[in-house]
Amino acid sequence: MSRTTRLFQLMDALRGYRRAVTAARLAEQLGVSERTIYRDIQTLCSLGAPLEGAAGVGYCLKPGFFLPPLMFSIDELEALVLGARWVRGQGDAALAAAAHTALARIAAATPRDLRDDMAETSLWVPLGMERPQVDDRHVGPVREAIRYQHRLRIGYCDEHGQPSERMVWPFALAFFEGKRLLAAWCELRAGFRHFRIDRIATVETTRERYPTRRHELLTTWRREHNIAPDS
Numbered sequence: 001m002s003r004t005t006r007l008f009q010l011m012d013a014l015r016g017y018r019r020a021v022t023a024a025r026l027a028e029q030l031g032v033s034e035r036t037i038y039r040d041i042q043t044l045c046s047l048g049a050p051l052e053g054a055a056g057v058g059y060c061l062k063p064g065f066f067l068p069p070l071m072f073s074i075d076e077l078e079a080l081v082l083g084a085r086w087v088r089g090q091g092d093a094a095l096a097a098a099a100h101t102a103l104a105r106i107a108a109a110t111p112r113d114l115r116d117d118m119a120e121t122s123l124w125v126p127l128g129m130e131r132p133q134v135d136d137r138h139v140g141p142v143r144e145a146i147r148y149q150h151r152l153r154i155g156y157c158d159e160h161g162q163p164s165e166r167m168v169w170p171f172a173l174a175f176f177e178g179k180r181l182l183a184a185w186c187e188l189r190a191g192f193r194h195f196r197i198d199r200i201a202t203v204e205t206t207r208e209r210y211p212t213r214r215h216e217l218l219t220t221w222r223r224e225h226n227i228a229p230d231s
Contacts, residue, residue, distance in 0.1 A: 009030055164188070
């Protein structure tokens with residue numbers, strides 16, 4: 001790998017973190033030594049890269065910095081294509097359409113030979129997994145409430161058919177084959193609860209932000225359920 005390529009990869013790696021990341025983690029990710037990371041950080045700073053941080057603390061790109069994506073490797077392209085095909089089959093209608101257009105935009109932004117690789121990849125989502133018969137009418141409002149951190153009033157029926165009305169703070173939505181599961185803080189139970197979307201009878205968006213940041217809810221929920229955080 002040339003030094004120029006490594007510097008671009010370091011910038012691309014930094015762009016993948018919202019908070020400061022240590023040189024040790026960057027070194028492990030890029031397969032180089034910590035000393036190399038420190039040296040490359042100094043080089044990037046001298047070239048005017050908008051970096052913040054210090055040795056022993058971590059580094060991050062300053063907010064608002066835009067870096068055009070690097071050329072995708074074959075493995076990266078296959079991962080994108082496979083993931084988009086899964087979403088196209090398992091997501092709600094809006095996400096399925098977004099996956100289709102995202103693939104088209106990625107193809108348009110890559111060189112001709114990589115577009116051919118995308119078209120010819122042999123990684124497919126099995127036909128039996130495509131477009132399950134599920135009720136997705138409430139997925140859109142739920143995703144919007146998660147995005148804007150709005151309280152939701154839902155009418156819910158539990159596994160025994162017992163109805164209840166809940167005011168919840170939605171912060172995560174899991175897509176399983178044929179099922180969608182909402183993770184939220186429930187005001188009625190004063191704790192985290194999980195709601196199957198197909199058991200939600202009604203959804204009313206309040207347009208009111210819930211008092212705790214979504215990231216804090218997600219962090220606490222992961223800790224309580226021993227779920228490892230994303231990179």
